[in-house]
Amino acid sequence: MTKDVKMESNSAVKKPKRKKIASLDRRKARAGWFFILPFLIGFVLIYLPMIAESIRLSFHTIDVGGTGSVGYSLTWVGIQNYREALFVDPSFVQKLVTGLQNLAFEIPAILIFSLFMAVMLNQKAAGRGAFRAIFFIPVILSTGIMESIAAQDIMGEYMEGTEDTTGTGESAANQLVSSMDLQMLFSNMKVGTGLVDYVAEAINNIYNIVNRSGVQMLIFLAGLQSISPAIYESCKIDGATAWETFWKITFPMISPMILVNGVYTIIDSFTTDSNVVMAYISDVYMNNRVRSSAMSWMYFLIVAAIVAILASILSAFVFYQRKND
Amino acid sequence: MNAQNLEKKPVIKRESKNKIRVDFDRSPLKDRLKAKIFNFYFLSRIVIWIFRMVLMIGISYIVLFPFLTKIAGSFMAAEDFMDVTVRLIPKHFTLDIYKGIITELGYVEALGNTFLLSFSTAIIQTFICCLIGYGFAKFKFKGRNLLFMLVMITMIVPHQTLQLSMYMEFRYFDLFGIVKLLKGGGIEIFGFNFKDISEGAASFFENLNVLPPEIKWGYFEDAKGIGDYKVRMELTEAGINLCNTYAPLYLLSLCGLAFKNGLYIFLLRQFFRGIPDELEESAYMDGSGTFRTFLQIILPLSVPMMITVFLFSFCWQWTDDFYSGLLLGSSAKGLLVNIIDIPSSLKLDFEAVELYNSAIRNTCGLLIILPLVILYAFCQRFLVQGIEHSGIAN
Numbered sequence: 001m002t003k004d005v006k007m008e009s010n011s012a013v014k015k016p017k018r019k020k021i022a023s024l025d026r027r028k029a030r031a032g033w034f035f036i037l038p039f040l041i042g043f044v045l046i047y048l049p050m051i052a053e054s055i056r057l058s059f060h061t062i063d064v065g066g067t068g069s070v071g072y073s074l075t076w077v078g079i080q081n082y083r084e085a086l087f088v089d090p091s092f093v094q095k096l097v098t099g100l101q102n103l104a105f106e107i108p109a110i111l112i113f114s115l116f117m118a119v120m121l122n123q124k125a126a127g128r129g130a131f132r133a134i135f136f137i138p139v140i141l142s143t144g145i146m147e148s149i150a151a152q153d154i155m156g157e158y159m160e161g162t163e164d165t166t167g168t169g170e171s172a173a174n175q176l177v178s179s180m181d182l183q184m185l186f187s188n189m190k191v192g193t194g195l196v197d198y199v200a201e202a203i204n205n206i207y208n209i210v211n212r213s214g215v216q217m218l219i220f221l222a223g224l225q226s227i228s229p230a231i232y233e234s235c236k237i238d239g240a241t242a243w244e245t246f247w248k249i250t251f252p253m254i255s256p257m258i259l260v261n262g263v264y265t266i267i268d269s270f271t272t273d274s275n276v277v278m279a280y281i282s283d284v285y286m287n288n289r290v291r292s293s294a295m296s297w298m299y300f301l302i303v304a305a306i307v308a309i310l311a312s313i314l315s316a317f318v319f320y321q322r323k324n325d
Numbered sequence: 326m327n328a329q330n331l332e333k334k335p336v337i338k339r340e341s342k343n344k345i346r347v348d349f350d351r352s353p354l355k356d357r358l359k360a361k362i363f364n365f366y367f368l369s370r371i372v373i374w375i376f377r378m379v380l381m382i383g384i385s386y387i388v389l390f391p392f393l394t395k396i397a398g399s400f401m402a403a404e405d406f407m408d409v410t411v412r413l414i415p416k417h418f419t420l421d422i423y424k425g426i427i428t429e430l431g432y433v434e435a436l437g438n439t440f441l442l443s444f445s446t447a448i449i450q451t452f453i454c455c456l457i458g459y460g461f462a463k464f465k466f467k468g469r470n471l472l473f474m475l476v477m478i479t480m481i482v483p484h485q486t487l488q489l490s491m492y493m494e495f496r497y498f499d500l501f502g503i504v505k506l507l508k509g510g511g512i513e514i515f516g517f518n519f520k521d522i523s524e525g526a527a528s529f530f531e532n533l534n535v536l537p538p539e540i541k542w543g544y545f546e547d548a549k550g551i552g553d554y555k556v557r558m559e560l561t562e563a564g565i566n567l568c569n570t571y572a573p574l575y576l577l578s579l580c581g582l583a584f585k586n587g588l589y590i591f592l593l594r595q596f597f598r599g600i601p602d603e604l605e606e607s608a609y610m611d612g613s614g615t616f617r618t619f620l621q622i623i624l625p626l627s628v629p630m631m632i633t634v635f636l637f638s639f640c641w642q643w644t645d646d647f648y649s650g651l652l653l654g655s656s657a658k659g660l661l662v663n664i665i666d667i668p669s670s671l672k673l674d675f676e677a678v679e680l681y682n683s684a685i686r687n688t689c690g691l692l693i694i695l696p697l698v699i700l701y702a703f704c705q706r707f708l709v710q711g712i713e714h715s716g717i718a719n
Contacts, residue, residue: 032464042580
């Protein structure tokens with residue numbers, strides 16, 4: 001008897017030792033599932049039904065408060081909503097095109113601006129803390145309701161204007177730079193008019209761009225902070241100029257951040273309320289709820305395709321630093 | 326310099342017993358300044374510095390100017406809007422607009438409600454996103470990357486796309502059709518209604534009288550103060566109506582599905598990846614479980630990052646009008662975003678009334694974000710600090 005027990009206890013000591021390695025991994029895997037459990041539950045129970053419902057609704061017409069107790073009734077109409085949105089609705093396609101044009105304009109502007117500002121803010125200079133604090137104000141404060149207040153802010157326009165005194169007229173001073181000025185400036189420099197117009201428009205939209213590049217700046221700053229100072233030091237010793245250092249070191253090192261920011265910017269700018277298409281969809285939502293969901297699914301598919309294409313193009317140029325070199 | 330000094334030896338004078346004076350023969354001040362200022366490096370640095378300062382101040386001006394005009398307008402009396410000579414500096418300084426908003430639009434009450442909602446959802450979101458981000462960062466399990474893709478999808482699909490189904494989801498809230506089953510509405514599977522199966526169950530519960538026709542929690546109708554519970558559920562055959570309570574936002578927050586939570590999860594995951602594994606391993610060696618390690622070792626380390634996420638979620642919930650308008654129904658009336666209106670004492674009729682009303686709306690906006698400005702002043706140094714250490718670049 002005692003021998004058996006001893007044997008058992010021996011094996012009991014030995015066995016877990018070998019088992020433990022295997023089970024630690026399994027235990028950690030289980031712990032991982034435990035940590036992401038809230039998301040998993042939410043995704044399966046709330047989000048997935050929501051998506052399924054939204055897709056299902058876009059193939060129906062809806063009648064809220066119709067047949068008594070159930071609250072709303074649906075009728076299957078197939079792709080009628082999509083067809084109406086594309087061919088019957090006079091302005092959806094037009095808005096879609098303008099929206100995509102704006103997107104093509106905004107994304108490079110926001111990316112370049114936020115990278116530039118992040119590089120500026122990363123340098124150790126007087127007033128860095130203060131400028132950082134100011135530049136991140138729009139991310140925190142100019143969202144949601146403040147955006148819609150700003151949209152109907154006649155007073156701000158009035159105060160900005162210096163020459164027109166009626167108060168209701170358009171504020172010509174709002175335009176900081178007209179592209180005429182720039183064209184005169186660049187006329188000798190053989191720069192294409194397209195580029196000049198682009199720069200002029202970017203400068204006139206600077207408020208919008210500054211407002212919406214906060215998170216991107218933050219992510220770029222984080223990327224810049226993670227570049228080892230030793231690399232810069234060795235560059236300096238080798239006699240590289242700041243310009244060369246930027247293109248040869250900084251730019252490749254933060255190229256993953258450019259990818260992340262590019263994707264984030266697209267998503268962010270096509271989901272904001274100020275977006276042309278989103279605003280139109282919200283308008284339609286008030287009258288025809290199912291058609292708005294059909295529209296937004298089409299819009300989503302287009303933008304998802306853009307994100308996928310852009311991400312695949314950009315990721316070919318992304319430089320990943322291998323850690324064990 | 327050294328060579329020069331060696332050529333011209335310093336003159337040593339003895340001034341007193343234990344004091345000597347050494348005069349170096351230096352080139353005159355003018356020459357020295359010339360050498361210092363008129364070299365390329367110094368000049369280019371000056372130029373860059375000026376350029377930088379101009380740019381930074383210019384952009385700061387662009388950022389701050391809308392707030393300045395709002396502040397200026399908020400102190401103006403109605404006459405100032407008639408006067409064309411008045412622009413940014415009020416001639417008749419008055420606090421009427423502030424008084425009107427605070428006393429007539431229920432500002433204080435709305436402040437309390439909004440604070441309660443924003444604070445609680447921000448706390449929930451921060452904690453839940455920490456959990457999820459930590460799970461994705463530190464544990465290897467099958468399908469982790471696929472699940473993370475799902476997180477990204479929740480970020481990519483705009484909530485406007487889902488607004489109708491989101492409203493339906495919470496207006497007729499019903500997990501797995503349980504409520505419907507209990508109320509005898511039958512169970513619905515893929516659109517087919519199996520009413521026969523459930524009738525027994527429903528009548529059974531009805532006979533027992535377990536479920537009242539309507540469940541009410543707290544005092545919804547007469548809820549006035551901050552402390553009052555605002556939970557009310559209607560149990561109908563079609564499901565529970567959650568759309569007059571704060572419950573939809575809490576549910577979304579609890580699952581990491583609320584506004585921009587995908588971004589928070591992403592940021593926190595990157596942050597937790599930067600924490601060395603040895604730290605947790607030593608904790609496991611000492612016999613601490615995974616959850617305890619997370620609570621006692623990881624969370625205290627990540628306070629700056631958590632403050633960043635908290636700041637974002639708090640402020641974005643504070644100024645949010647999309648979700649509160651869509652999901653909160655009547656209970657959104659007590660929130661700050663819905664106080665924007667013209668106070669009746671300020672309803673005037675004169676030529677520049679449009680401008681005046683715009684100034685009042687702007688002042689409402691200022692009063693809405695005032696608490697956020699105070700919060701930001703305290704938290705902004707964490708904003709960069711938190712993200713700085715995240716090692717996000719990998």
